[in-house]
Amino acid sequence: MQLLDKLHFNEKGLIPSVIVDNFDGKVLTLCYMNKDAVEKTIETGKVHVFRRSQNRLMIKGETSGHIQMVKRVFFDCEGNSLVFAVEQHVAACHAGYKTCFYREYIPGTDIIQIAEKKVFDPDKVYR
Template identity: 70%
Template sequence: MQLFDNIKFDDKGLIPAVIVNVADNRVLTLCFMNRDAVDKTIETGKVHVFRRSQNRLMIKGETSGHTQLVEEVFFDCEGKSLVLKVKQNVAACHAGYMSCYYRKYNSSTDSIEINEEKIFDPEKTYKT
């Protein structure tokens, strides 16, 4: 696959991937992909990631059903990171928000503010 001639995995076999909502260009999350995750993402059109905490490949939305359909794949000038533009199903963040970047630092008050509404209840979605 020609894509693999243009990207460079790190010494652990991973490459960071920024996931962006194609609808509004908002950053949804940052994940890591190994070669298998990139292969599966290209093959299926759905984002697959390498979960470092679980040392395994998984499809984004495996538990929640909140999948990401790939529209475009970009890579940086050195081939050391990816940007995937996706159609997001429901929300990207396991905390219930559209984006994992739902918190904003306010320097004038030295405080953290939540800058979006929850879209779903994580306790109902991730029954443990």
């Protein structure tokens, strides 16, 4: 795969990958991919990630069904990171929010606030 020849994976064989909503450009999540995850993502058109905590390849939305359909793929000038613009089905975050970046820190204060609304109940999805 020509894309793999342009990418530089770290010493653990991983590359950071930012997932953004193709519609509004909102950052949905940051994940890590190994070569297998990149290949499966390109091959199927659905985001696959390498779960470091479980040391395995998985499709994003494997448990919830909240898959991410790839629309565009970008990589940085040095080939050290990827950006996938996706059509997000329901939500990206296992905590019930569209984006994993639902908490906001207000600079100059000690305030951290929830900046998004929940779009699903995780207790009902992840039984």
